[in-house]
């Protein structure tokens with residue numbers, strides 16, 4: 001595995017790889033790798049000639065009061081985990097390398113940002129779309145892999161790829177969970193031990209709502225109530241949102257029907273967690 005830190009060297013390598021007609025699987029990350037990232041890398045390894053991962057904590061997608069400074073980072077640990085997954089290139093640019101001067105152009109996401117995380121994180125998806133536009137141009141991937149935990153991000157990236165005609169196949173990958181059901185996240189390290197146990201209530205609440213749907217419940221307020229009651233009874237987390245929308249459109253719905261997402265965000269003392277279930281309802 002080669003670690004590359006400059007845009008120029010990375011582009012030269014990728015251009016060479018593309019000239020050899022090799023497929024490139026790309027896994028963009030912000031590092032502090034967990035089993036979810038490793039699953040993305042393993043899928044990419046199975047489906048491509050070359051696998052590249054980026055590690056870049058992108059300042060553009062953090063708001064002024066968000067956790068950019070405390071976002072967990074451990075490059076040496078990440079490097080050795082990536083090496084074990086037998087990947088070819090690890091792109092690890094600095095902020096100055098990615099943003100050498102103040103940008104004169106940025107990508108603005110117009111749809112699907114006034115809901116879920118977009119609502120409480122203004123500008124977040126513009127930051128994600130801007131950095132991914134740069135990374136897609138640098139890495140020119142055949143396939144790009146993203147976790148379904150960030151389901152709104154997947155929906156936005158789907159639009160980015162389609163709107164800007166990137167010749168890239170988006171591969172959304174299922175959420176990887178800890179034994180108690182907590183969705184794997186780099187931010188989980190910032191949970192207190194008692195919060196880590198309580199945070200399992202997030203997935204339990206979604207599972208209860210899914211069971212209710214399977215038993216015939218279609219009423220949105222009723223389903224939200226099931227989720228809310230479980231979180232409030234089983235954790236001390238503060239609910240940021242509980243929403244049920246059509247997916248991937250992220251539009252409000254009158255009743256649970258068709259492809260839907262049940263999505264939640266809950267704040268614990270130092271960290272805000274998200275989780276979701278996407279399902280098809282007849």
Ligand code: PAF
Pocket residue numbers: 028029030056058061128131132150153
């Ligand atoms: O999901 C993430 O880790 C980030 O939003 C991404 C896609 C790497 C862009 O910075």
